Amino acid sequence: MxxxxxxxxxxxxxxxxxxxxxxxxxxxxxxxxxxxxxxxxxxxxxxxxxxxxxxxxxxxxxxxxxxxxxxxxxxxxxxxxxxxxxxxxxxxxxxxxxxxxxxxxxxxxxxxxxxxxxxxxxxxxxxxxxxxxxxxxxxxxxxxxxxxxxxxxxxxxxxxxxxxxxxxxxxxxxxxxxxxxxxxxxxxxxxxxxxxxxxxxxxxxxxxxxxxxxxxxxxRSLYYTVSLIIPLLSISMLMGFVFLLPPGSGERVGFITTVLLSYIVFLTIIQDKLPESSEPNISVIGYFLVACVMNGSITTVCVIVSLRFHTCSGINDPIPPYLARLAKCRSKSKVQPFAMDLPDSKSVSLTEDEDFPITWSDVGAGFDKICLTVCAIQCVVTTLIYLGIVCF
Missing domain, CATH: 2.70.170.10 (Neurotransmitter-gated ion-channel ligand-binding domain)
Structure with a gap:
């Protein structure tokens, strides 16, 4: 009821x-x-x-x-x-x-x-x-x-x-x-x-x-992108700029060493976060960092060699032919040809009869340009490969 x-x-x-x-x-x-x-x-x-x-x-x-x-x-x-x-x-x-x-x-x-x-x-x-x-x-x-x-x-x-x-x-x-x-x-x-x-x-x-x-x-990868990926790629871009520093400034070795240590710090941080197992695969970013550390080591050696070229004493020191080819990256002539009009309306072209002698500084400058180009290409290729693997 x-x-x-x-x-x-x-x-x-x-x-x-x-x-x-x-x-x-x-x-x-x-x-x-x-x-x-x-x-x-x-x-x-x-x-x-x-x-x-x-x-x-x-x-x-x-x-x-x-x-x-x-x-x-x-x-x-x-x-x-x-x-x-x-x-x-x-x-x-x-x-x-x-x-x-x-x-x-x-x-x-x-x-x-x-x-x-x-x-x-x-x-x-x-x-x-x-x-x-x-x-x-x-x-x-x-x-x-x-x-x-x-x-x-x-x-x-x-x-x-x-x-x-x-x-x-x-x-x-x-x-x-x-x-x-x-x-x-x-x-x-x-x-x-x-x-x-x-x-x-x-x-x-x-x-x-x-x-x-x-x-x-x-x-959620936004935090890692801002705090890890972008700084890592930025450091990778800085590596090649070491060859734009003046050889006489004495900062080249310190600059490239700092960049190399930065890679090692990032590698240590990532290794602490990731498992020690290699199965099924090691992280791609680990390979990327190892490649950056190896490139940084090679670049450090190149910096030392470049400084050696720039500090060789005397222009009369013999330059091997294979090193002289590096100087092709420099300007081929220090004085550009020009034409002058004479009073009798005859035009005379003045050009250098001989190439200027190649110095060790020219070899160092050419070597720097080659290293800068290789570092830039390496940075772009490595970044594209990493992003291509992780995003697809």
Whole structure:
């Protein structure tokens, strides 16, 4: 009977004693180790979905992937059915998960110890029809091997793997109610974007049901672009400008040494962030930095050789023919030819009869121009190769 008074509705409702009597009746003689199902030839259907709350951590160096999420599982247990009219309209109740049968899912790729779903704090919501709904909320720490080939523009794939312990495929059938992870509760992570998710089952090599929750994570690379990539490319561009410094300034060696040390600092920073494993591949930016360090070392040697050319004493020192060719990069003539009109209207062209003698300074100047050109080409080619690999 329902009575309406001043906008309020009063209905006949069950009491605490009704629910206590119901739970006592349901648990009387109940065996939590036996799975539901009167006909044992028919597997019990367990419906599974997963909802993500947030990503706690993803450490590429240690391979730890940590998330907070909740499973939602449904199944029918005919031992937990009752007639609501027998208990004053009681149509649902809640029981601790350790008092009834639950699907014993165990995480098989844990970062720490092996653990199952739920805890003693979790409960199971039960309806009069025998429908059980279990919603275990948990933190999952799993192993995820990072592929840092395209770091910091990389995409990672991490999974949570579970098997149904002590239950064969013939006893329990796992059905996926949602093929993707629910993100209605998800709070956006500052470092990772979730590109795609999946939830599916497969049969492993031991013929067991395995539930896999997969995440494709795309790194938010703006911070790394501003703080790492742009400074790195800027330093790479500076390398060739060492050959524009005057040889007599005494700053060439100090300048190129500073650039070389900057590369080594960047290499150390990146190595601290990336895993030590070489599988599946070493980071491309690692190769890029190693190439820059090697080029910086070669450029340092070239600077020393160039200074040696500029400081050779005396123009009468013999210059080998193969070094004299370097001087072709200098101006071919120090005095340009010109024409002069004479009073008798005869035009006379004055040109140098002989080439001016090549000096060691000319060899050094030509060597500097060649090194500057090679450094510029190397910087452009290396940058294009790196960006082409990480962006495609």
């Amino acid at each position: 329902t009575v309406f008074l001043k906008g309020f509705s009063f209905t006949d409702a069950f009491t605490m004693n009704d629910e206590m009597n119901l739970q006592s009746a349901l648990l009387s003689g109940y065996k939590s180790r036996l799975r539901p199902g009167t006909d044992r030839t028919i597997p019990l259907n367990v419906s599974v979905s997963f909802h993500l709350s947030f990503i706690k951590e993803f450490d590429e160096h240690s391979g730890k992937f940590s998330v907070n999420g909740v499973f939602i599982l449904h199944w029918y247990d005919e031992r937990l059915q009752w007639d609501p009219n027998s208990y004053n309209g009681t149509n649902r109740t809640i029981l601790p998960q350790n008092q009834i049968w639950i699907p014993n899912f165990v995480n098989i790729n844990p970062y720490h110890e092996v653990s199952g779903l739920g805890s003693d704090l979790m409960t199971v919501d039960i309806e009069a029809s025998g429908l059980c709904r279990w919603i275990p909320l948990q933190t999952f720490d799993v192993i995820c091997d990072a592929d840092v080939t395209k770091y910091p523009f990389d995409t990672q794939y991490c999974t949570l793997n579970f098997i149904l312990w002590e239950q064969t495929r013939d006893a329990v059938f796992i059905s996926i109610s949602e093929s993707e992870v629910g993100l209605s509760l998800y709070k956006v992570h500052g470092l990772w974007d979730i590109v795609k998710t999946q939830l599916y089952t497969k049969v492993n090599i031991y013929n067991d049901n395995e539930v896999i929750v997969g995440f494709w994570l795309n790194r």
